[in-house]
Amino acid sequence: MxxxxxxxxxxxxxxHFDLPIGEQLDLLVDPQxxxxxxxxxxxxxxxxxxxxxxxxxxxxxxxxxxxxxxxSSTQERNAVLRIRPSHLDHLRLFTxxxxxxxxxxxxxxxxxxxxFSLSIAPQQQVLFYLCIDGVGLTPTSLSLTDLYxxxxxxxxxxxxxxxxxxxxxxxxxxxxxxxxxYPRIRLFVLLGCYSLCNMSAIAASWGYILLSEHASSxxxxxxxxxxxxxxxxxxxxxxxxFQLRTAEPQLRWRRxxxxxxxxxxxxAAVATQLAVSYSSIAMVALxxxxxxxITLRPLLTYFQSQDRAAFEYLLSxxxxxxxxxxxxxxxxHLSASTETINMLMLFGTATEVLILSLLALIDRQxxxxxxxxxxxxxxxxxxxxxxxxxxxxxxNHGLITPLSAIFGIAEMLRNSRLSPQxxxxxxxxxxxxxxxxxxxxxxxSQDFLDNETPTTPExxxxxxxxxQDFADSHIGELTALSLDDDMPxxxxxxxxxxRQLLSQLLLVTTYFxxxxxxxxxxxxxxxxxxxxxxxGRKALLLLHLGDTASESRExxxxxxxxxxxxxxxxxxxxxxxxxxxxxxxxxxxPLTQWEHEQKLxxxxxxxxxxxLIVEANRHFALQQKKHCEQWGMIAFVAHNDRQAIALLRxxxxxxxxxxxxxxxxxxxxxxxxxxxxxxxxxxxxxPPPGTIFLLENGRDVPADATGPYRQMSKPSASFxxxxxxxxxxxxxxxxxxxxx
Numbered sequence: 001m002x003x004x005x006x007x008x009x010x011x012x013x014x015x016h017f018d019l020p021i022g023e024q025l026d027l028l029v030d031p032q033x034x035x036x037x038x039x040x041x042x043x044x045x046x047x048x049x050x051x052x053x054x055x056x057x058x059x060x061x062x063x064x065x066x067x068x069x070x071x072s073s074t075q076e077r078n079a080v081l082r083i084r085p086s087h088l089d090h091l092r093l094f095t096x097x098x099x100x101x102x103x104x105x106x107x108x109x110x111x112x113x114x115x116f117s118l119s120i121a122p123q124q125q126v127l128f129y130l131c132i133d134g135v136g137l138t139p140t141s142l143s144l145t146d147l148y149x150x151x152x153x154x155x156x157x158x159x160x161x162x163x164x165x166x167x168x169x170x171x172x173x174x175x176x177x178x179x180x181x182y183p184r185i186r187l188f189v190l191l192g193c194y195s196l197c198n199m200s201a202i203a204a205s206w207g208y209i210l211l212s213e214h215a216s217s218x219x220x221x222x223x224x225x226x227x228x229x230x231x232x233x234x235x236x237x238x239x240x241x242f243q244l245r246t247a248e249p250q251l252r253w254r255r256x257x258x259x260x261x262x263x264x265x266x267x268a269a270v271a272t273q274l275a276v277s278y279s280s281i282a283m284v285a286l287x288x289x290x291x292x293x294i295t296l297r298p299l300l301t302y303f304q305s306q307d308r309a310a311f312e313y314l315l316s317x318x319x320x321x322x323x324x325x326x327x328x329x330x331x332x333h334l335s336a337s338t339e340t341i342n343m344l345m346l347f348g349t350a351t352e353v354l355i356l357s358l359l360a361l362i363d364r365q366x367x368x369x370x371x372x373x374x375x376x377x378x379x380x381x382x383x384x385x386x387x388x389x390x391x392x393x394x395x396n397h398g399l400i401t402p403l404s405a406i407f408g409i410a411e412m413l414r415n416s417r418l419s420p421q422x423x424x425x426x427x428x429x430x431x432x433x434x435x436x437x438x439x440x441x442x443x444x445s446q447d448f449l450d451n452e453t454p455t456t457p458e459x460x461x462x463x464x465x466x467x468q469d470f471a472d473s474h475i476g477e478l479t480a481l482s483l484d485d486d487m488p489x490x491x492x493x494x495x496x497x498x499r500q501l502l503s504q505l506l507l508v509t510t511y512f513x514x515x516x517x518x519x520x521x522x523x524x525x526x527x528x529x530x531x532x533x534x535x536g537r538k539a540l541l542l543l544h545l546g547d548t549a550s551e552s553r554e555x556x557x558x559x560x561x562x563x564x565x566x567x568x569x570x571x572x573x574x575x576x577x578x579x580x581x582x583x584x585x586x587x588x589x590p591l592t593q594w595e596h597e598q599k600l601x602x603x604x605x606x607x608x609x610x611x612l613i614v615e616a617n618r619h620f621a622l623q624q625k626k627h628c629e630q631w632g633m634i635a636f637v638a639h640n641d642r643q644a645i646a647l648l649r650x651x652x653x654x655x656x657x658x659x660x661x662x663x664x665x666x667x668x669x670x671x672x673x674x675x676x677x678x679x680x681x682x683x684x685x686x687p688p689p690g691t692i693f694l695l696e697n698g699r700d701v702p703a704d705a706t707g708p709y710r711q712m713s714k715p716s717a718s719f720x721x722x723x724x725x726x727x728x729x730x731x732x733x734x735x736x737x738x739x740x
Contacts, residue, residue, distance in 0.1 A: 005048040008068035008125060009144065011077045018145040025049040025142070026066040037094050040064050040129060054140045065130040069144070071120035080104075081128075083114040084141045090133035095126060118144075161206055164346025168199035171353045178361070187241040187360045194234040195353045201227030202349065206342045222276055225283045229268035232287050233261045238356065239294040242313035243301060253297050260290050295321075304577060309363065316355045323348035367526075463491045463591070465685070466655045467522055470502050477510055482521040491528075491591040492608075494570065495654045498589065501566040505532055505585060508563060512537045512583070526593075527572075532585040538578045539585060606725065607632035610656065614644045614673060615664040615694065620714070624662060624721065631722060641673050648677050652684035660728050662721075664694040664714065671705045678706060690728035692721070708732060 009024040011017070026046040028035070035043065046066055071077045083091065093101040093116050104115040120126055132140070175192035182188065205224035236257050243253070267286055271279040295317045298310040327344050410429045418426060464487050471481040502520075509518050514536040521531040541560040567574045570589050577584040611628050615621035616639050625635040636651075636658075638644035644661075651658055661677055663670045670693055678688040691709040708731040710724040 004066065004068055004127075005046065006067065008070050010070045010072055011079060011120060011144075013073040013077075016146045017079075018143060020141065020143045021067055022049065022054065022142065024067050027053050028064040028066070030062040030064065034062055035064065037098055037129065037131075040066075041096070041098075054142075063132040065132065065142075066127065067130075068125055068127045069118065069120055070125040071122060074122050076122055077120045079118045079120070079144050079146065081116040081118055082143050082145055083116075084143075090131075092131040094129040094131070096129075101128075160343040161346060164343055164350060165199055165203050167350040168195050168202075168346065168353065171350060171357065172196040172199065175353075175357055178357075182364060185360070185364060187238065188357075190234055190238050190241065191353060191357050191360065194231060194238060194356075195350075197227055197231045197234060198349045198353070199346075201231055202342060202345050220276055220280075222271065222279065225271045225276065225279045226268045228283055228287060229264045229271065232290050233264040233268075236261050236264070236290060236294055239297065239313070242298060242309050242359075256293070257297075260293065264290065291320075312359045312363075313356075316352055316359065319355060320348075320352055323352070462489060462655050462657075463487060463528070464489065466495055466499065467502075467520075469655060470499060471520065474503075474506055477506055477518055478520055479517045480519040482519070484523040487522065487524045488593040491593055493589070493591040495656065497566055497570055501563065501570065501587070501589075502530075504563045504566065505530075505587070508539050508542065508560065509534050509536075509583075509585065512539045514581075524593075528589040528591050530585075530587040530589065532587075534583055535581045536583060538576055538583050540576070542574060542576065542585065606722070606729075608634060609659045609725075609729070610634045610636070610651065611725070612644060612647060612658045612661040612677070612689070613637045614639075614641070614661065614667065614670075616640065616666040617664070620664075627721060628725075633725075641667060641676075644673065644677060645680065648680050652680060652686060655684075655686070657681065657686040658689040659732070660692060660725050661689045662692050662694060665696060674709070675706055687732070690732055692724050692728065708735070 005026050006024045009019065009021055025048075027049045028040065028043060028046045046064075049065075069079070081093070091103065091114055093103075095101065101116050101118070104117055118126075118128070130142075172192045172195035175188045175195060179185070179188035179192065201224050204227065205221045208221035208223070240254065240257055264286065267282060271283065274282075295314075298313045298317070301307055301310040302314060323344075327341060327348070330344060331341055406429070410426055413426045414423065464483055467481065467483060471478050506518065509532050513534040515534075517534070519531075519533045521533065523529040523531075539560075542563055564574070567587065567589075572587060572589040574588075575586045577586060606628075609632075611633050613621050613624050613628075613635060615624070615637070618639060621637045621639065625637050628635040636647050638647050648658060658677075658681065661674065663674055667673050674691045674693075678691075681688045688706075691705070693705070693709060693711045694714040695711050696714060708728055710728060712720055712724055
């Protein structure tokens, strides 16, 4: 036997084995000429294989590999020579005596591996020559194995890949099922699409490797490249669902993510036209950049705001980094087959989808629990307020009787014969008793929503106009106001306290700012997020971090306490952020978004509508107020023109429009009152209310009344009033659509 540079590999005497023979090979490169077997057997050009020698470049020529096997046992040993990858067509194996060994027929297997069956006699050594020829650049590995481990490995690879595909499919279907249960949470449908897209990408690549003899890598399949881009685009959308929308930098991040989604979708379309060698390189670069950015974004968000959702999302990103590291180490150091790498990708991706799905379900359950606790607190407070209102109503009812007696006796005295001085006394008594009676009835007519409690939604108001009106009122201090595009129109909350909180925060930031230019950013993500940003010193006073106030700063100390009390009363939270000279005051106010029930019958759309009742007859006014409250409306009662204008102006200050006004003809000029109230609403840039005139039988509304209006005889049944209110609201809605 010719002298070998490599050691002879000894086959184990018993048991199953799977041995790489990369270090037991001699190599002869034939770039210029083609050796015959006889020439190779006497050639001295063989040398020991080095690390990079098996990255064979067939454009340079033919390769000869030489290795020796020894059987030291007393029985004949059989081994299988396995060569990867499987698409090397020009393979020939010879023994030292020139006998050629034919490859094993593997056409029954989906992906035909290159196998040679070797038989070694007892106490013998055999030298083999392997000739490799072909076209292309191909990494090659050779291993000597018993037939049993090879079949077991192949079976495990098939079983493992099938289980991985099934897991991803089941996770995708499960997320779609959860989406049908919670249709408002689009995160579940994104996770379902993400799972099925990853399953399709990896399964398509695996099937391509199985069925194509010329596939040597996962990246050689165009479908894998296209589906990977689509999967990355969905992953970016999923990352957006775990992010807050509180500050301007977050808005810039969102725009960057939108650009990345568009680029990935365009790359998926372009990949269908490019060669795989170019599209795969572009895919690795683009997917790597996108994955880095969607990992960096929640990391910065967590450092800035300590957001729990961002921290939970970082857990999934940490798993993904670990998973990619394991795959890289397995591929580079363990010489794993492509099927094994494919199986790892399937199980790793399934784990990632499972983590994200569990995080989404946990967040949904947390939201349901918090919503239930909030509704329970509100219901408890409303019950307490209704009980207090009932007690107050009984107390007021007890006052009305003696006041009415005083008022009646004074009226009788005025009609009797009195001296001028006595008549002045009676007139003063009448005026005082009338004012007292009006005060008692106004207290009795207050709605429970006007009660100031930390968690009770006091009023339904328009949020963007309130913020814009505040910015317009403080245009000298505020240089910029940024409102989120997703800002809801109407919310339930306390507009008075919110406006007061904004004013106090503006005063504090003005004190601590060293440069002019205070900016207010308002964002909405199930809550209202406010950000006062300025350049100056940090307002530690707001957090009570031991910043001792001197006597000269007593007013500022009081203002800081007011801010803390207002934030606590609104059920919100306050946090300070300092980035060098740039300071931020982040405030979170939990408001409830009001969604109009447009799909319900028209009769149910009266909920939370405001109606102003102008009627001198107190008994009749309270009766109509009671009807309106039973229908879910918020009713205000005024007994004269002056009270009506004052009530409307108060609502205009809170940016809360009056939808319908009910005006009695007991007023000297009801049309003038109606036009005056509509004018006040237009001055406040609020929609003018519709009008229902309460008229005596046989009377008509004058021609100069401004529409939309209706008339109702007094007295009238309650269902007539409800029908007229609905007609007014429908006409207002139609006019609004025409103007739009």
